[in-house]
Amino acid sequence: MNPLDLSKKIILITGGVGAIGQVIVRMLLKHGAAVAVNDVIPEAxxxxxxxxxxxxxxxxxxxxxAEAVAAMFDAVESALGLPNVVCCHAGMVGAHPVTDYPLAEYDKLMEVNVRAAFVVAQEAARRWIPRGIAGHLIFTTSWVQDVPWPEITPYTMSKSAMKAMMRGFARELASKGIRANAIAPGIVGVGMAKRQWDTDPSYRARASKAIPLGYLQTPESVADAFVFLCSDMANYMTGTTLLVDGGCSLYPMD
Ligand SMILES: NC(=O)c1ccc[n+]([C@@H]2O[C@H](COP(=O)([O-])OP(=O)(O)OC[C@H]3O[C@@H](n4cnc5c(N)ncnc54)[C@H](O)[C@@H]3O)[C@@H](O)[C@H]2O)c1
Structure with a gap:
C-alpha cells in the first residue's frame, strides 16, 4: 500500500493557477487525487x-x-464531489516601506490573504459539519508569519493572521473531527518571491542572505509537503505549521 496514495481525496485549492499552485496541482494528481482548482484567472x-x-x-x-465561493462549492460538488481537503492557498504580496504603504493595497492584500482564506474555510466547515465529514483545511502561510521582514509588513501580518486562523479552526472544530494545518514555505524561486527577486534590489540583497541552505526553494518541495499533509500519514496532525523553508525561519543570520 502506498502511504501517500490520495485516490480517496477530493482536494480544492484556491490560487491553484499560480506559480506554486500549478506544481501542487500536478503533484496531487500524480498521487491520485481529484483536484478542484480555483483562481480568478480567465478559463482560457x-x-x-x-x-x-x-x-x-x-x-x-x-x-x-462569499456568494461566489458558495456557488463554487456547489459546482465542485456536482463535478467531483464535496472536497474532503480544502487548501487556502491564494495570496498576494506587496513591498513598500511601512511609511509609504498604500492603504488601498493593504486592504486588497488582507482581502486576498486573510478574508479569502476565512471565507473558503468557513464554507467548507459549514458543509462538512452537518454531514459528519472529517475534512481537512490546509492554509499556505510563510516563514515570515513569525519573522518581521522589511517592506512586506502587511504580508507578514496577513500570514500571522492565517496561522492564528488555522489554529482557531483546528481548536474549535477538532471535536467534529475537522483538522486544520498550515504549510509555511520559504523563498521559492517562482511566483511572487521571484517577481520581487527580479524587480526589487533591496529584497534580492536581503533574500540572498536569508536562506541558510543557500539556494532558492523549488515549488516541488512545497508540493511534496502538500502531498504528505493531504495524505493519511498526517491524520494525527492538527493545529500545526509544517515549515518547509530551507531554514529561513532561523533568521536573522549573522
Ligand atoms: N513564492 C514564494 O516564495 C512564497 C513563499 C511563501 C509562501 N507563498 C505563498 O504561496 C501562495 C502562492 O504564491 P505564488 O508564489 O505561487 O504566487 P502567485 O502570484 O503565482 O499565485 C497566487 C495565485 O492566487 C490567485 N488569486 C489572487 N487573488 C485571488 C482570489 N481572490 N481568489 C482566488 N485566487 C486568487 C492569483 O490569481 C494567482 O494565480 C501564496 O499564498 C503565497 O503567499 C509564496
Whole structure:
C-alpha cells in the first residue's frame, strides 16, 4: 500500500493557477487525487497551464467573495464531489516601506490573504459539519508569519493572521473531527518571491542572505509537503505549521 496514495481525496485549492499552485496541482494528481482548482484567472488562461485530466477541473471565482465561493462549492460538488481537503492557498504580496504603504493595497492584500482564506474555510466547515465529514483545511502561510521582514509588513501580518486562523479552526472544530494545518514555505524561486527577486534590489540583497541552505526553494518541495499533509500519514496532525523553508525561519543570520 502506498502511504501517500490520495485516490480517496477530493482536494480544492484556491490560487491553484499560480506559480506554486500549478506544481501542487500536478503533484496531487500524480498521487491520485481529484483536484478542484480555483483562481480568478480567465478559463482560457487557466486551461493553458493546468494539466488536461478528468480528475482536474477549474472553477473561476473570487475566493474572498462569499456568494461566489458558495456557488463554487456547489459546482465542485456536482463535478467531483464535496472536497474532503480544502487548501487556502491564494495570496498576494506587496513591498513598500511601512511609511509609504498604500492603504488601498493593504486592504486588497488582507482581502486576498486573510478574508479569502476565512471565507473558503468557513464554507467548507459549514458543509462538512452537518454531514459528519472529517475534512481537512490546509492554509499556505510563510516563514515570515513569525519573522518581521522589511517592506512586506502587511504580508507578514496577513500570514500571522492565517496561522492564528488555522489554529482557531483546528481548536474549535477538532471535536467534529475537522483538522486544520498550515504549510509555511520559504523563498521559492517562482511566483511572487521571484517577481520581487527580479524587480526589487533591496529584497534580492536581503533574500540572498536569508536562506541558510543557500539556494532558492523549488515549488516541488512545497508540493511534496502538500502531498504528505493531504495524505493519511498526517491524520494525527492538527493545529500545526509544517515549515518547509530551507531554514529561513532561523533568521536573522549573522
Ligand atoms: N513564492 C514564494 O516564495 C512564497 C513563499 C511563501 C509562501 N507563498 C505563498 O504561496 C501562495 C502562492 O504564491 P505564488 O508564489 O505561487 O504566487 P502567485 O502570484 O503565482 O499565485 C497566487 C495565485 O492566487 C490567485 N488569486 C489572487 N487573488 C485571488 C482570489 N481572490 N481568489 C482566488 N485566487 C486568487 C492569483 O490569481 C494567482 O494565480 C501564496 O499564498 C503565497 O503567499 C509564496
Amino acid at each position: 488562461e487557466a486551461a493553458a497551464v493546468l494539466p488536461a485530466s478528468e480528475r482536474a477541473r477549474y472553477f473561476r471565482a473570487d475566493a474572498a467573495h
